Amino acid sequence: MGLYARRCRGASFLLYNNYPLKFSHRKAGTFCYSLGNSKTVIESVEEEVVPSSDVEEVLRKYKHGHVYKEGGGGLKYVIYKLKNLSLIKYIINWGRLCSMWPVHLTTACCSVEFAALSGPRYDPERFGWLTAVGSLRQSDILLIEGTVTAKMAQRVRLIYDQMPEPKWVIAMGACAISGGLYAKDSYNVIQGIDDIIPVDVYIPGCPPRPETLFQGILLLRDKIMNEVIK
Amino acid sequence: MSLSDVGEILARLIEDLKKKFGDKILEVNVEPKKITKVLVAPECIKEVAEYLKSEWALDYIKGVTGIDLSRLPNMAQEVLEVIYHVGSLSSEALKAVTLSLSTKISISDPVMPSLTSVWKGAEMHEREVYEMLGVNFKGHPDLRRLLLPEFWSDKPPLRKDYVAPGRER
Numbered sequence: 001m002g003l004y005a006r007r008c009r010g011a012s013f014l015l016y017n018n019y020p021l022k023f024s025h026r027k028a029g030t031f032c033y034s035l036g037n038s039k040t041v042i043e044s045v046e047e048e049v050v051p052s053s054d055v056e057e058v059l060r061k062y063k064h065g066h067v068y069k070e071g072g073g074g075l076k077y078v079i080y081k082l083k084n085l086s087l088i089k090y091i092i093n094w095g096r097l098c099s100m101w102p103v104h105l106t107t108a109c110c111s112v113e114f115a116a117l118s119g120p121r122y123d124p125e126r127f128g129w130l131t132a133v134g135s136l137r138q139s140d141i142l143l144i145e146g147t148v149t150a151k152m153a154q155r156v157r158l159i160y161d162q163m164p165e166p167k168w169v170i171a172m173g174a175c176a177i178s179g180g181l182y183a184k185d186s187y188n189v190i191q192g193i194d195d196i197i198p199v200d201v202y203i204p205g206c207p208p209r210p211e212t213l214f215q216g217i218l219l220l221r222d223k224i225m226n227e228v229i230k
Numbered sequence: 231m232s233l234s235d236v237g238e239i240l241a242r243l244i245e246d247l248k249k250k251f252g253d254k255i256l257e258v259n260v261e262p263k264k265i266t267k268v269l270v271a272p273e274c275i276k277e278v279a280e281y282l283k284s285e286w287a288l289d290y291i292k293g294v295t296g297i298d299l300s301r302l303p304n305m306a307q308e309v310l311e312v313i314y315h316v317g318s319l320s321s322e323a324l325k326a327v328t329l330s331l332s333t334k335i336s337i338s339d340p341v342m343p344s345l346t347s348v349w350k351g352a353e354m355h356e357r358e359v360y361e362m363l364g365v366n367f368k369g370h371p372d373l374r375r376l377l378l379p380e381f382w383s384d385k386p387p388l389r390k391d392y393v394a395p396g397r398e399r
Binding site: 149150151183184185186187188191 | 378379380384387392394395396
């Protein structure tokens with residue numbers, strides 16, 4: 001039996017970049033009418049299957065920091081190494097974490113807490129978290145604010161696909177993490193958005209307080225700081 | 231208007247209904263502090279609705295709901311119950327009254343006449359009952375799904391034999 005790349009928890013982020021998720025146009029299409037329910041929406045997000053015999057090998061092959069060493073070679077490898085010299089890497093990552101543009105996408109009630117966070121009382125701009133904008137092509141961060149229904153899931157996926165690399169995803173609230181109130185029994189709520197897009201930081205709460213959201217932002221800053229430049 | 235006044239009016243209404251329709255009224259459920267329910271057969275629900283609107287000025291539809299009774303503990307029946315909650319806007323005396331007009335249809339062949347011709351406001355409500363419980367309303371002008379995703383091709387989700395997909399781990 002095959003093992004999905006996204007199910008390899010330890011290396012999920014790197015594997016995502018090498019085996020991108022994509023909507024299967026053969027089976028469903030983005031706005032096709034042949035799907036059944038929310039489960040089929042999730043199934044329509046097709047992923048490359050890693051055979052279980054190759055999982056160890058894939059993990060070894062695409063280890064952190066060795067992504068381009070195998071396939072690229074030559075000049076590409078030199079540039080890759082150059083970019084990851086500690087000082088240059090630090091400067092690039094510092095630039096990234098000090099200008100985080102979130103997408104303004106509201107799916108549910110957690111957006112109220114997000115609005116509270118953006119205000120002057122908490123002032124996230126001192127940590128590089130800028131105003132939420134509507135232009136996806138200029139955004140780095142997708143913050144999923146709450147419940148995602150099967151209808152919305154397709155739009156979320158479209159938005160994620162339109163954002164340029166590098167991009168990060170935050171799942172905010174119990175519903176975005178696991179379905180929350182709608183876990184198990186719901187007919188059209190996606191049971192955790194990591195079924196459709198890769199998630200970097202989970203922020204629990206129903207809804208999380210702005211302080212918790214702040215902690216999530218700081219976690220994401222840590223993650224960006226230690227990232228390998230591709 | 232006090233509670234007893236409303237009860238009095240409803241009692242008169244039900245008496246009148248019983249006199250007019252006789253054994254077509256299958257069941258009347260009157261309890262204080264609860265909504266009074268009148269159960270009729272699906273064949274004559276339109277007749278009763280028209281009578282209620284013309285004679286009793288119950289011209290406002292508050293909601294249409296459906297229940298799947300097939301998994302009730304102790305008293306399971308293979309039926310769907312469709313309930314119309316009606317009130318009045320034009321009559322001063324009936325302002326606080328809510329009457330439930332309900333009917334039971336079999337779960338294997340859920341067809342009943344639409345009441346959109348009586349109460350125009352029932353159109354959207356009936357569309358919702360259609361998508362959630364799969365009840366086919368005969369004579370509805372525009373019977374399409376309302377809220378479910380456009381790609382839905384599963385069972386109606388509020389039927390008791392519908393199994394939520396959940397999440398596989």
